[in-house]
Amino acid sequence: MNRPLNSPTEDRCSPSATTLTDWDRRHLWHAFTQMAEYEPLIIERAEGCLLYDMEGNSYLDGVSSLWCNVHGHRHPHLDQAIIDQLADVAHVTSLGMSNPTSIRLAAKLAELAPGQLNHVFFSSDGSSAVEVAVKMAFQYWQQRADAKPAKQHFVTFTDSYHGDTLGSVSVGGIARYQAIFQPLLFQTFRLPIPDTYRIPAEVAVADVCEHHLRHLEALLSEHHEKIAAVIIEPLIQGAAGIVFHPEHYLSGVRELTRRYDVLLIADEVAVGFGRTGTLFACQQESVTPDLLCLGKGLTGGYLPMSATLATGDIWNAFLGEYEESKTFYHGHTYGGNPLAAAVALATLELFEQQQTLQQLPEKSEHLGSLLNSLRSLPHVGDVRHKGLIGAVELVRDPETKEPFPWEEQRGAEVCRLALQHGVWLRPLGNVIVIMPPLSVTLSELDQILEAIRLGITEMAEITANQVSTTSDQSNP
Numbered sequence: 001m002n003r004p005l006n007s008p009t010e011d012r013c014s015p016s017a018t019t020l021t022d023w024d025r026r027h028l029w030h031a032f033t034q035m036a037e038y039e040p041l042i043i044e045r046a047e048g049c050l051l052y053d054m055e056g057n058s059y060l061d062g063v064s065s066l067w068c069n070v071h072g073h074r075h076p077h078l079d080q081a082i083i084d085q086l087a088d089v090a091h092v093t094s095l096g097m098s099n100p101t102s103i104r105l106a107a108k109l110a111e112l113a114p115g116q117l118n119h120v121f122f123s124s125d126g127s128s129a130v131e132v133a134v135k136m137a138f139q140y141w142q143q144r145a146d147a148k149p150a151k152q153h154f155v156t157f158t159d160s161y162h163g164d165t166l167g168s169v170s171v172g173g174i175a176r177y178q179a180i181f182q183p184l185l186f187q188t189f190r191l192p193i194p195d196t197y198r199i200p201a202e203v204a205v206a207d208v209c210e211h212h213l214r215h216l217e218a219l220l221s222e223h224h225e226k227i228a229a230v231i232i233e234p235l236i237q238g239a240a241g242i243v244f245h246p247e248h249y250l251s252g253v254r255e256l257t258r259r260y261d262v263l264l265i266a267d268e269v270a271v272g273f274g275r276t277g278t279l280f281a282c283q284q285e286s287v288t289p290d291l292l293c294l295g296k297g298l299t300g301g302y303l304p305m306s307a308t309l310a311t312g313d314i315w316n317a318f319l320g321e322y323e324e325s326k327t328f329y330h331g332h333t334y335g336g337n338p339l340a341a342a343v344a345l346a347t348l349e350l351f352e353q354q355q356t357l358q359q360l361p362e363k364s365e366h367l368g369s370l371l372n373s374l375r376s377l378p379h380v381g382d383v384r385h386k387g388l389i390g391a392v393e394l395v396r397d398p399e400t401k402e403p404f405p406w407e408e409q410r411g412a413e414v415c416r417l418a419l420q421h422g423v424w425l426r427p428l429g430n431v432i433v434i435m436p437p438l439s440v441t442l443s444e445l446d447q448i449l450e451a452i453r454l455g456i457t458e459m460a461e462i463t464a465n466q467v468s469t470t471s472d473q474s475n476p
């Protein structure tokens with residue numbers, strides 16, 4: 001179809017902003033977006049933590065282009081790594097062959113990962129990294145030397161998020177994303193979310209961790225013979241609304257899964273690569289999972305790539321004579337792509353060269369104190385932070401923690417207002433998420449939090465006005 005241009009002077013190869021806006025609405029079906037009400041925001045270029053639209057307006061990237069940027073946009077070292085790799089080869093399949101860059105990345109990840117997670121399977125996105133972990137865990141029990149073929153089920157968490165392919169949706173727990181697809185999903189044993197903000201009334205604050213571990217232990221002691229693995233987002237459930245698990249919960253889960261002979265899958269797609277202050281979140285509780293899923297920050301936010309790391313015990317279960325069919329029959333065309341591997345290696349080099357992790361405590365503390373200053377604003381129920389992850393939870397009533405109905409899109413409203421103050425954010429329901437690139441400066445953090453402060457204040461004023469107008473109408 002030959003799409004019309006908006007003005008006769010336009011060139012089809014460089015259409016105007018108006019034309020692109022028009023084509024964007026018509027032709028580009030955006031992820032997790034209600035296209036009937038989509039308002040285009042077209043980013044033409046970026047530099048460091050700044051995004052530029054077609055008019056040259058700049059916005060601070062408050063959520064790392066969806067939790068994946070690490071060292072900033074257009075970092076010369078990362079740009080150069082891709083250019084250098086292009087001079088050799090752009091793509092080599094991983095089906096039965098290899099290339100030096102992907103090999104080096106696999107070895108580097110094995111070296112950096114906790115414990116003996118020495119075997120790296122590459123895919124192209126986080127959902128696939130999870131899908132791979134789930135299939136590996138399942139197949140492992142079917143064919144390891146002392147096989148336990150009854151172990152076919154997974155333990156999952158309410159409101160957990162592991163991606164959008166059907167397997168990863170099955171092990172997820174966000175009702176709104178699952179509802180329509182229910183007939184296509186497999187069943188899991190689902191535990192309540194170990195939330196440290198909304199604690200069940202009968203549980204004492206000091207007892208939250210124990211309470212949830214007892215829950216898991218009861219489940220494992222009854223059903224462990226049927227259970228292949230527990231899958232968890234370590235420390236923080238991202239898409240649930242940046243929900244923090246109690247301290248020592250993760251290490252408790254590791255201990256119980258060992259005791260009951262159940263695998264542990266850690267989905268670090270969001271929390272990996274420095275986000276929580278350590279390279280991997282599991283390291284904060286000295287935990288080594290059996291399978292580790294990585295994505296998002298792996299390439300510094302440059303190219304699609306993910307990885308599933310497995311222990312030698314799992315790897316060994318897949319070795320055998322060809323006719324035994326112990327092969328892992330799974331693979332993605334672009335898995336292990338050398339361009340992506342090159343920029344992933346360069347991302348890891350920058351962690352060392354720029355002392356990225358060493359600089360985090362100062363930034364994290366600054367973020368924490370800025371967040372604390374928001375506590376007194378209207379409708380702020382909770383603020384949470386760890387490393388360079390921050391969250392502001394908006395509630396109707398901070399006393400009772402009564403949430404705003406999700407349909408009211410309060411988080412989105414605050415983010416729309418923050419955009420007018422030069423900061424781009426994307427909320428999770430009523431939770432404002434702060435996840436800037438790890439390269440963010442202290443003054444950029446100031447700007448991000450100031451835009452949120454203004455956004456919340458303006459949202460509260462608008463709400464107050466609406467309330468008074470409504471009561472005027474009902475009481476003429």
Ligand SMILES: *Cc1c(COP(=O)(O)O)cnc(C)c1O
Nearest residue numbers: 125126127161162163238269270
């Ligand atoms: C984003 C995310 C995924 C899915 O990754 P995609 O690359 O979007 O498929 C899986 N797990 C967690 C914890 C995530 O945050």
